Amino acid sequence: MMKRSIHWQLIISLSLGLSMAAFLAGWAIYNVAQQEANKLFDYYLQQAALFIPYRLDEDAEYSEKDLLGEDIFVEVWNPEGELIYSSSNDFTMPRYKTLGFQNVQAFDSYWRVYTTSRRGHYIQVAQPESKRDLLAKNLALRSLSPFILLIPLLLFLTGWIVRRNLRPLKQMTVAITQRNSNDLAPLSSQDQPQELVPITDALNGLLARLEQTLKAQHTFIADASHELRSPLTALKLQIQLAERAKTEPQRLQAIQKLGERIERAIYLVEQLLTLARHDMPDLEKEWVTLNNLVSYITQDYQVSAKSHQLELILELPQQPLTILANESALTILLKNLLDNAIKYTPAGGMIKVGLATNPLHIKLWVEDSGIGIPELERPYVFERFYRASNHQAAGTGLGLAIVHNIVQQLGASIQLSVPVSGKGLIVQVQFPLSLFPFCK
Structure with missing residues (x-):
């Protein structure tokens, strides 16, 4: 046509x-x-x-x-x-x-x-x-x-x-066509007709977002290759140890250690893939009832909490709270928060998950009685592969980075604080007024 x-x-x-x-x-x-x-x-x-x-x-x-x-x-x-x-x-x-x-x-x-x-x-x-x-x-x-x-x-x-007045449009087309794939510098709007300036600004905005996305991908690839090097090296060493085992108990112990390292590598890859998937802008959004979603996920974690000798408590309001968000992203967000809470809360502790609302926000919060995060380190825990100095349990340092990315994509905000008891951590995600259903 x-x-x-x-x-x-x-x-x-x-x-x-x-x-x-x-x-x-x-x-x-x-x-x-x-x-x-x-x-x-x-x-x-x-x-x-x-x-x-x-x-x-x-x-x-x-x-x-x-x-x-x-x-x-x-x-x-x-x-x-x-x-x-x-x-x-x-x-x-x-x-x-x-x-x-x-x-x-x-x-x-x-x-x-x-x-x-x-x-x-x-x-x-x-x-x-x-x-x-x-x-x-x-x-x-x-x-x-x-x-x-x-x-x-x-x-x-x-x-x-x-023809004469459409010449600037042709010149812009030629300027864009002649660029290589690595040239993301903004186009000049100087001496352009007034009607082309909004198009140029829109293209420059797109180039800026594309440059940001490419930088994030390059950073992710560099970080992923760096982080995968250590577990892959450990796997190789563990295989060599299993090969050198002379007795059956040594061989079984080496195979067990090998399985543990494989599980850690799988978890790290899964977290990396999750981070990559939610590091992209423009998540598809729909109306999600938080009460149902939080209740369903919390029930799934009851078994894991009991296996760690933890009490998992759910506190939900009577009225349903609905926001405009991506259900898959919310699921990953809450699961990462619960994973961290269970991982860093000692046996006999307690974890609370709840929802609250005020005229300006809907709040999703997860509170634990674990080891918490030092106050000076809280601004850094949302960076990739950063782990707090008091965290000794095995981890990837990607959980809160994934949570932070999802929060940004949904237009929400996240805060870290200490419970009234002075022990543990409260992670609170606030969804703004623009995501409420009456703003639809």
């Missing part, structure tokens, strides 16, 4: 518009010229009547020079109503007593007649309307001649002006 061209659309539209305007203007000029020509012919009829000598003698003879043209017919009657002069020997028109101009029909044709009275004499001047119309049309067409010649020039100028 052939693509539409703005260039040709403008030329065709403007040409049609100009042609239509030219046609209407020509039609108006033609009619005005005809009207003016008829007025001029009426004036000639009046002058023909005045051309008759002041004193008319019934016995006077008039030569052909007295006639004002072969298309003008003159007749004169004396006060007694006798015809004393006729410019034609072929026929005689009837006398029309109405003074002034009138249109009449005689001798199978239409005439324009002017009648006047001078010293009792009646003077009647007539002209065939067919000849008047022919002359009027010729004069009108002559007046349109320059106008008709001007139309092609206007069409040519239209095409030239459209």
